[in-house]
Amino acid sequence: xxxxxxxxxxxLAATKCCLDEGLEPTCFEQSQDIGGLWRYTEHIEAGxxxxxxxxxxxxxxxxxxxxxxxxxxxxxxxxxxxLLLDYLQRYAERFSLREHIRFGTTVVSIRKSPDFTTxxxxxVVTEAGGKQTSEVFDAVMVCSGNFxxxxxxxxxxxxIERFRGQYFHSRQxxxxxxxxxxxxxxxxxxxxxxxxxxxASRVAAKVTISTTRGAWLLSRVFEHGYxxxxxxxxxxxxxxxxxxxxxxxxxxxxxxVNRWFNHENYGLQPEKSWLVREPILNDDLPSYILTGRITIxxxxxxxxxxxxxxxxxxxxxxxxxxxxxxxxxxxxxFLEESVVRVENxxxxxxxxxxxxxxxxxxxxxxxxxxxxxxxxxxxxxxxRWVSRxxxxxxxxxxxxxxxxxxxxxxxxxVQWFGLTFDEVLKTEWLVYLDTLASFIGAKPSVxxxxxxxxxxxxxxxxxxxxxxxYRLGGPGCWEGARQAILTQWDRVLxxxxxxxxxxxxxSFPSLLxxxxxxxxxxxxxxxx
Numbered sequence: 001x002x003x004x005x006x007x008x009x010x011x012l013a014a015t016k017c018c019l020d021e022g023l024e025p026t027c028f029e030q031s032q033d034i035g036g037l038w039r040y041t042e043h044i045e046a047g048x049x050x051x052x053x054x055x056x057x058x059x060x061x062x063x064x065x066x067x068x069x070x071x072x073x074x075x076x077x078x079x080x081x082x083l084l085l086d087y088l089q090r091y092a093e094r095f096s097l098r099e100h101i102r103f104g105t106t107v108v109s110i111r112k113s114p115d116f117t118t119x120x121x122x123x124v125v126t127e128a129g130g131k132q133t134s135e136v137f138d139a140v141m142v143c144s145g146n147f148x149x150x151x152x153x154x155x156x157x158x159x160i161e162r163f164r165g166q167y168f169h170s171r172q173x174x175x176x177x178x179x180x181x182x183x184x185x186x187x188x189x190x191x192x193x194x195x196x197x198x199x200a201s202r203v204a205a206k207v208t209i210s211t212t213r214g215a216w217l218l219s220r221v222f223e224h225g226y227x228x229x230x231x232x233x234x235x236x237x238x239x240x241x242x243x244x245x246x247x248x249x250x251x252x253x254x255x256x257v258n259r260w261f262n263h264e265n266y267g268l269q270p271e272k273s274w275l276v277r278e279p280i281l282n283d284d285l286p287s288y289i290l291t292g293r294i295t296i297x298x299x300x301x302x303x304x305x306x307x308x309x310x311x312x313x314x315x316x317x318x319x320x321x322x323x324x325x326x327x328x329x330x331x332x333x334f335l336e337e338s339v340v341r342v343e344n345x346x347x348x349x350x351x352x353x354x355x356x357x358x359x360x361x362x363x364x365x366x367x368x369x370x371x372x373x374x375x376x377x378x379x380x381x382x383x384r385w386v387s388r389x390x391x392x393x394x395x396x397x398x399x400x401x402x403x404x405x406x407x408x409x410x411x412x413x414v415q416w417f418g419l420t421f422d423e424v425l426k427t428e429w430l431v432y433l434d435t436l437a438s439f440i441g442a443k444p445s446v447x448x449x450x451x452x453x454x455x456x457x458x459x460x461x462x463x464x465x466x467x468x469x470y471r472l473g474g475p476g477c478w479e480g481a482r483q484a485i486l487t488q489w490d491r492v493l494x495x496x497x498x499x500x501x502x503x504x505x506x507s508f509p510s511l512l513x514x515x516x517x518x519x520x521x522x523x524x525x526x527x528x
Contacts, residue, residue, distance in 0.1 A: 002390060003028065003124045003137040005107050005334070008036015008049075010143035010367035010379040012088060013066065016095045017383035018141075020476055021391050026137070027097075028126055030106040034092055037147055038085045042174065047106075049147040050171045054199060055081045058191060058220070058281040059374035060227035062488045066091060066380050067467035068478040073491040077227055078220050104128055107334045110140055110363075120360030139362040139390045141383070142332060142340075146368055147171075149329045157187075159303035167322035170196060179204040182320040185308055187300060189215050193325030194282045200323075201293040208317060210310065212299035214270040216257045216279040217286065223259075227492065228281070230464035232256075233373050235446065238430040238465070261286045267296035278372055330368065340365060348410075350402040351436065353382055354389075357403075361389055361396050373429030377467035381436045384476060388440055393475075430465050442474035459485060 004014045007029035018025035030047060033039055037049040044050045057064060057079045061071040064079075069091055075083055092098050105128040113121040113136060125134045150169040154160050160167070170192045179200040186197040189211035201207040222228035231237075241249055257279065263269040266289050288294040298311045307316040330347055332340055340355055341348045350356050352369040364386040367379045388394040396402065437443035449457035449472075460469055468485050471478035 001026065001137045002139045002141060002387075003107075003110070003122065003135075004141045004143055005110075006036060006143040006145060007034040007101050007103075008038070008143065008145055008367075009088065009376050010145070010383070011036065011141075012092055012097055013376070013380040014141040014143050014366055014383040014386070015097050015100050016066075016091075017380070017387040017476075018390075019095070019097075019100070020384075021387040021393075023139075023387060023390060025100050025141075026135075027101040028105045028107050028124075029101055029103050032103050034098070034101065035085045035088055036145055038081050038088060040081055040085075044172065047148055049145060050174075051081055052174050052196075053081070054195070057081075057084055059229050060220075060492070062466050062492060063227070063229045063233060063464060064374040064376050065467055066376060067469075067471045068476070068480070069094060070468070070484050070491065073494045076495050077492055102126075102128070107144075108132060109334050110142075110339075111336065112339075117359045120362035122363065140364070141386060142335070142363070142365045143367055143379075144332070146330050147328050149331050151327045151329045152324055153326060157300055157303060162305055163303040163322070164305050165320045165322065167324065170323055170325040171328075173323065176200050176203050179207075179321060181205050183318055184208070185210060185300075185317070185319045185322045186325060187322060188325035188327070189213075189280065190325055190327065191280055191282070193323070194280050194285055196323055196325065197294055198282065198284045198288055201288055206295070207293065208295045208297050208319070210297050210300050210308075211268075212271070212311075214263070214268050216253070216263065216270060217260075217268055218257065218279045218281050219260060219283045220281060221283060229373055230466075230488075230492070233430055233465050234463060235430065235461045235465055238428070242428065242431060266290075278370065332365075339363065348403075348406050350396065350406060351432075353386060354396060354402070356399055356406055364389070369432075371429040371432060374467075377470075378429070378433060380467070381433055381470065384442070385436045385439050388475065394439055433465070433467075433470065437470050437474075440475055442470045442476070444469045444472050453482075456482060456485065464488065 002018050002023050002025045004011050004018070004025050004027040007015075007027050011027055011029070012034060015025045015027045031039070031045065037051060040051045040053055060077050061075055061079060065071050071087055075087070079087070105126050108125040108127050111123045113119060113123050115121070120138065122137050122140050123134055124137050124140070125132055127133075150171045152169050173196055176199040180203045182204050183206045184197075184200045184204045186193050186200070186207065186209045189209055193209065197207050197209050218228050220228055222231045240252070244252065257263065266286060285294065289296065297317070298313065300308055301311045302309045304316060307318045309316050330342055339358070347365065347368060348356055349365055349368070353364050353366065354361055355363060364382070366382045366386065367375065369375075369378060371378050385394060389396060434443050444460055446457050446461050449460065466485060466488050468478070468481045468488075471481035
């Protein structure tokens with residue numbers, strides 16, 4: 001019996017993967033429906049993520065799909081939140097997940113059973129309708145997400161206590177009419193911050209974004225009009241990124257992102273830009289800067305009564321409203337602190353999933369990661385691995401080996417990304433997927449396929465690393481995986497190529513077979 005906490009993306013994947021392995025999942029969801037982050041509500045609910053109605057996915061549908069369940073071909077390439085929720089509902093219906101979910105049920109506490117050292121079992125206390133219930137489970141999957149508890153470090157902003165205007169965390173944001181005619185300051189330059197600034201600028205008198213470090217900016221519409229992640233997240237690109245020296249890797253990224261516009265000229269160039277930082281996805285920001293609707297400023301030095309002073313800027317900027325886009329805090333209120341240790345905003349988890357110090361590997365955390373790509377295939381792969389660990393089909397290394405890796409990774413992440421919650425969770429998307437897939441025997445062999453199915457092998461290596469690749473073989477293989485891979489560009493073009501001039505032909509990135517074979521040979525030499 002497995003307890004699954006939360007029925008969002010990770011919780012649905014966990015429930016489905018447990019069923020695939022013959023386990024008995026019970027999913028506890030405190031709200032009345034599935035969807036987690038992607039279920040929009042007009043009011044803000046305690047303990048739940050909050051979404052603004054204009055949110056659109058930053059990753060394309062082909063790269064975001066669960067590995068055995070493609071999005072409908074008529075869905076747009078990037079999805080409004082309502083359609084992504086629709087997809088999750090279809091997924092739950094297709095695999096009969098709802099019957100395993102208890103809605104309106106809050107997990108109050110999860111504690112080790114008295115005989116944990118021998119059984120690995122957990123006592124799970126839940127509350128529904130004012131009544132508490134205690135049950136024993138053999139294992140637990142924590143899928144409660146990391147967008148519920150906002151981080152609002154007001155102590156880092158001198159003078160905020162005397163500021164007379166309005167301020168709030170981005171979690172409180174729903175509609176731009178609150179900014180009508182106002183002078184708005186957005187603090188922080190993540191995806192939400194840029195989205196909110198763009199929306200606010202359509203009705204506000206003036207909008208300023210304050211960013212200490214800057215950021216690379218990508219458009220969803222990438223080279224030749226194709227989705228950014230289907231061009232950048234390929235096995236070839238991953239091989240290049242992971243084998244190039246740091247400065248050369250930075251030069252490549254710098255070249256790629258500045259082909260759209262020169263970041264330095266727009267005040268966006270990242271500080272210490274040789275470090276690999278998560279790019280921001282927004283299609284509008286450069287034109288809004290160019291037309292004066294949005295201004296980029298350095299970090300906040302001090303707030304005054306009705307204004308703000310920025311670092312290295314002598315003039316005060318009058319403002320009426322401040323939106324703090326300062327991220328979220330990782331917390332597990334139903335767990336004892338000793339179970340998942342959080343130090344310096346960093347959860348000590350092996351492969352971002354398993355606590356390293358438990359005598360039995362019967363508790364896992366899913367979705368607590370920020371890959372540089374789509375989260376849904378990652379959460380699903382975590383669930384596939386975890387369910388097989390719970391079943392005894394996959395083994396974890398010793399505690400000392402796991403702790404050593406966690407500490408090494410923490411040092412590297414701090415060095416590369418800086419010590420903030422959002423950033424110690426970041427990892428290279430494709431490398432991480434491949435690592436977990438290799439644990440369960442589901443990593444595709446490009447070289448093996450080159451002998452048996454060369455066209456598929458070339459598509460896998462040079463084309464986008466769509467999640468269907470991880471269903472070609474191994475446990476849970478799906479007979480539709482090959483066809484899904486070979487038709488992925490058809491599903492991309494279906495909703496956009498709605499007018500076809502006479503005499504035109506199908507158009508999607510082609511594979512140059514001869515060049516492809518040469519590069520593949522080079523990849524073998526690199527040690528693919």
